[in-house]
Amino acid sequence: MQQLDLETHSLREVNAMLQAQDAQTNHTEWEILNPKGAHAIACGLDAEIDVKVKGATGYYCGGMNKHATIRVAGSVGPGVCENMMSGKVVVEGNASQYAGATGHGGLLVIKGNASSRCGISMKGINIVVHGNIGHMSAFMAQSGSLVVCGDAGDALGDSIYEAQVFVRGSVASLGADCIEKEMRPEHIAKLSELLSAAECDADPSTFRRYGSARQLYNFDIDNAGAY
């Protein structure tokens, strides 16, 4: 176990040390102490290492993550694991706005609540939120899955493309071109896998599925008069 203390090391030193690890590294377990809400902790990692952050973080924790598993024992600020490519990020507390934005792959787990714009423009990432999510979540979401065990705020899935959204609780309102869809066996199977990977024992059959009505994909000549 390697320990890095942000009281004694600068953020740049800590991130440089984590980023220097490669596939052959012997140091696969890391702990970051005294994060105290600092920004951009454990960003740009590119190795199969485990990083535990012992406290709450600020903006952009775990951004651009590849391969690494990052676990935050606290809450995270805006933009947690923005543009993640692969790997896993687990937040034990709550997440602020645009969690998992533009993520291409990997799994983001938020054990508390996420606020607005969770999964905005997601491009393949899977996000599982144990609690609730705020408004405008999955806005323009392109692919991947957003799973919400609690309730969703207003305008869920506005202008959504081919991402899938699963919600167990209530949905305050659906955004433009987002509709409820049939839960078929393949969706239950996929949801079971995601819940299991996200350390969540919710029953997949209690969720409802939402996705794109595909009415905004192409210009509709009948609307020409409106422009």
Add this chain to the structure above:
Amino acid sequence: MCGIVGLFLKDKQLQPQLGILLTDMLVTMSDRGPDSAGIAVYRETASGCFKITVQSANPAVDFADLHQDLGVKIEVIDTHAILTVPSDEIAEVLAQIEVAHPGLRVMSRGKAIEIYKEVGLPQSVADRFNIPDLSGSHGIGHTRMATESAVTTLGAHPFSTGADQCLVHNGSLSNHNRLRRKLARQGTQVQTENDTEVAAAYLTHRMEQGDDLGEALEAGLSDLDGFYTFVVGTENGFGVLRDPIACKPAVLAETDQYVAFGSEYRALVNLPGIAHANVWEPEPATVYFWSH
């Protein structure tokens, strides 16, 4: 950007530390806005007198004979001065300032409020006004990254447009010019070109019409167009409101000893007992208010 901090003390034993706690919180937010900074502190005077905070660009001249001209007690702190005025003389003193002392700007008036603000980083502003030494029941701080008006002392936050009221803002309002004209027609004048001052004047105007602070903030949700996280102070209270889109950050923390606000969690990390505080992000379009 802009950075906001606020601290509302429930535990009176913390009151001597208000200034040092607020200063530490605000300095942590320096990189959210390096242009200018300000702090409003609420502390009652022992005599029950009113206080007027005035500011001058030329304090050596403007403050020299002020206590004799106005017949009031005056405490000069750098470019600011606190005038202690019996409550029945407040209107007269304000009128005298307006007529005979054009170099003075009234920053605030009320039983408890004092406002200190200047161009510069939070640390330099706090040092100039000895903010760490101030005690009080609650306070609000702001560090500004200017968007809607020039970087001047008067463009800095907090803005106070009514007795013991103040407002700080992260964001920008898009309908402030129209609202400024509307308020002027209704008799409420705004001193600067700043959008936030219009919001402060709007809330004061609503409260003069009979709203309490909560009702005034609720009304603001439909009348104020733009992006905002507001923190508001009154003689006894402390409120928070975010616009419905809520893209300007906000974190609240509450313990048995205090309620604290920060634009970011970083601002709160040195508060006593923060590890066990209830910490959450305020909901959009929801009024939060605490009072003594």
